[in-house]
Amino acid sequence: MTPAARPSLIEIAPHTTRPSALPDHVYAVLKHRILSCAMKPDERLVEKKLCDELRVSRTPLREALNRLSHEELVAFQPHAGYRVAPITLDGFRNLIELRAIVEAQAAALAAERATPEDIAELRAFATLPYDPDDERGFVDYCRANARFHLRVVRTTHNSMLENIVMSALDLYQRPTYLRIGRQLDPKNPSAKHRAITEAIAKHDASAAHEVMLQHVRGGGERILAALKAANYH
Amino acid sequence: MTPAARPSLIEIAPHTTRPSALPDHVYAVLKHRILSCAMKPDERLVEKKLCDELRVSRTPLREALNRLSHEELVAFQPHAGYRVAPITLDGFRNLIELRAIVEAQAAALAAERATPEDIAELRAFATLPYDPDDERGFVDYCRANARFHLRVVRTTHNSMLENIVMSALDLYQRPTYLRIGRQLDPKNPSAKHRAITEAIAKHDASAAHEVMLQHVRGGGERILAALKAANYH
DNA sequence: AAAATTTAGCTTGTATACAAGTATACAATC
DNA sequence: GATTGTATACTTGTATACAAGCTAAATTTT
Numbered sequence A, B: 001m002t003p004a005a006r007p008s009l010i011e012i013a014p015h016t017t018r019p020s021a022l023p024d025h026v027y028a029v030l031k032h033r034i035l036s037c038a039m040k041p042d043e044r045l046v047e048k049k050l051c052d053e054l055r056v057s058r059t060p061l062r063e064a065l066n067r068l069s070h071e072e073l074v075a076f077q078p079h080a081g082y083r084v085a086p087i088t089l090d091g092f093r094n095l096i097e098l099r100a101i102v103e104a105q106a107a108a109l110a111a112e113r114a115t116p117e118d119i120a121e122l123r124a125f126a127t128l129p130y131d132p133d134d135e136r137g138f139v140d141y142c143r144a145n146a147r148f149h150l151r152v153v154r155t156t157h158n159s160m161l162e163n164i165v166m167s168a169l170d171l172y173q174r175p176t177y178l179r180i181g182r183q184l185d186p187k188n189p190s191a192k193h194r195a196i197t198e199a200i201a202k203h204d205a206s207a208a209h210e211v212m213l214q215h216v217r218g219g220g221e222r223i224l225a226a227l228k229a230a231n232y233h
Numbered sequence C: 001a002a003a004a005t006t007t008a009g010c011t012t013g014t015a016t017a018c019a020a021g022t023a024t025a026c027a028a029t030c
Numbered sequence D: 001g002a003t004t005g006t007a008t009a010c011t012t013g014t015a016t017a018c019a020a021g022c023t024a025a026a027t028t029t030t
Helices: A021-035 A047-054 A058-070 A089-113 A116-126 A135-154 A159-177 A190-201 A205-229 B021-035 B047-054 B058-070 B089-113 B116-126 B135-154 B159-177 B190-201 B205-229
Strands: A074-077 A081-084 B074-077 B081-084
Touching (some): A021 A047, A058 A074, A058 B058, A089 A135, A089 A190, A089 B159, A116 A190, A135 A190, A190 A205, B021 B058, B058 B074, B089 B135, B089 B159, B089 B205, B116 B190, B135 B159, B135 B190, B159 B205, B190 B205
Antiparallel strands (some): A074 A081, B074 B081
């Protein structure tokens, strides 16, 4: 059966140059649910149920699940099914380390390569809307934050770095959305973003590297501490 | 039909925690063919033909092709099929840049974290068999080289870094196997490997970083020059 | 009562039929 | 002769039937 009325809103771009309508749609929907913790870590993902709900057959659904499992957003065991990937301290530490390495170096390369257009766009993206009391505002804030960080790597013109940072930011979203440590955010990161941007604008690679490094590590440490406090392992 | 007699040799490990026999097998076989250039860049991959040859139905085959396309080893266009991914100068430049960033930093972290066992294994892996005149010896050499580089990242105990370097080394193999620039290798890289190992043994992070950086860039530049000479774009 | 074992149900794994879209070859037209 | 339109063959996209394997509950045994 060709799906008649399916949820039509693609909320998250598929990160791929492989636009195959149905699997991409399912991928986007599931990914959004996982990242936003609408589907909780360790929750089971049963193919049949998701098929019925999304009005799709198992083939495109499985394609989406496979993709998610390779991105480590869902865990898989043969013949035992899929689960939403758990959030672990070690996993998050590794993630911070990865982001620190790649994004700091990307900022340095960006400083070497940025054109005036790059700099203008970075400036436009640097200042984030931030209203910790507003639920909706918090989501917007997260999106804007990711947009800035992606814009920095994009300035390197290295699509491989870009893809790695995209995946990393995705994985990073989950602990953030959990609201864990939300209120611990001491100040709006816009200041750091502006500092990074100005270092890039001055083509000061080592400054860009240093500020980005501290920024990523700082944010990571805060969330890590909150995860520990919330008793994650 | 359950496949009765299929080629049984898995030549390349699947890089994943997702051991599902048939798709993994197909993935491994195709990947080996692509990396070894038995299947040439831009060659078309028609599902039916591969199914008949590998004695597998389309479902597991497509799962393997999807994985390969996300790893950028095969290119895909909706309704138009799969092709072996082309080798491009820009792609290779990006790859070198990625390896340089991640592996250099990984070497530094390895220097901070290496245990005596790590160091012993690194020493064992550092010296490579190298006989540029022997076809078989060349393949062994490539494998041993990858093994050393992987052992360095593994010392960081960061599985994300490990996965990235694994993929990167895979992509790197293809230009190497093309034999392009093979004879340009000025000397056996064992010396560099030993230098990296000794820096790690001394827990000298910045030396490890520096030597690895030069090593990766140097090797990359040589192959890049050869690709240019061979008129790749 | 606790442990082990069997069995029934459920979930995933694979194969295949059918639908939809694409490309190529051939013909008609400019 | 080049170009465009069209039909046909081929390839991929999706759905579904059936096989294989796991989980967990119920029954038996100690």
